[in-house]
Amino acid sequence: MTTKSPLMVLAISVLLFGSCGIKPEKDDEVAVLETRYGRIVIEFLPRIAPNHVENFKSLVREGFYDETKFHRIVKDSKSRPSAIQGGDPNTINGDPSIWGAGQRGQRMVRAEFSSLKHERGIVSAARRSDDINSATSQFFICVDAQPGFDNQYSIFGRVIDGMNVVDSIARAPTELKGEKPVDPVVVNRAYLARRGEIQ
Numbered sequence: 001m002t003t004k005s006p007l008m009v010l011a012i013s014v015l016l017f018g019s020c021g022i023k024p025e026k027d028d029e030v031a032v033l034e035t036r037y038g039r040i041v042i043e044f045l046p047r048i049a050p051n052h053v054e055n056f057k058s059l060v061r062e063g064f065y066d067e068t069k070f071h072r073i074v075k076d077s078k079s080r081p082s083a084i085q086g087g088d089p090n091t092i093n094g095d096p097s098i099w100g101a102g103q104r105g106q107r108m109v110r111a112e113f114s115s116l117k118h119e120r121g122i123v124s125a126a127r128r129s130d131d132i133n134s135a136t137s138q139f140f141i142c143v144d145a146q147p148g149f150d151n152q153y154s155i156f157g158r159v160i161d162g163m164n165v166v167d168s169i170a171r172a173p174t175e176l177k178g179e180k181p182v183d184p185v186v187v188n189r190a191y192l193a194r195r196g197e198i199q
Helices: 006-020 050-061 163-170
Strands: 029-035 038-044 069-075 081-086 122-125 139-142 155-161 185-194
Touching (some): 038 050, 038 163, 050 185, 081 163, 155 163
Antiparallel strands (some): 029 038, 038 155, 122 139, 122 155
């Protein structure tokens, strides 16, 4: 009986079990949102919110988000911007009074909560206030940490490039005592790309 060196045992272990370890929490496909302020690149977190990720990707592939607006600048109790919200098809050509209401018949996605926190750059699914399982196409991007959102909204991505753009959108003037931007920023185009394709 021969004995194996520790180095050989390690090499064999890597070969046999290396592919059985924890899978990466991110995937290689990212979403790019092009605006007049610049682009926002979002990486997905399919391990924690596979249904929300697939829903968002499917809508991007359909061109759903093209020409939608960031229609809401969420503010905290001190009126400081805490998140920007977009993704409502009503913002393309609907009356501003119904922006944020969504449209009937949109596919709803059940909540997918995780241990991740709503920190700066997190992308999460917006929903109706009375139903945690009512997320559709709308989403928000956190400008800073929002612990009150944890386990209330489903995190499915994070911004990996373009937080300066998010900050610019968040600083836009809003209607008096409101959260609606005076001049909402339009998503000119949204598309999926591989990380290596992003320059």
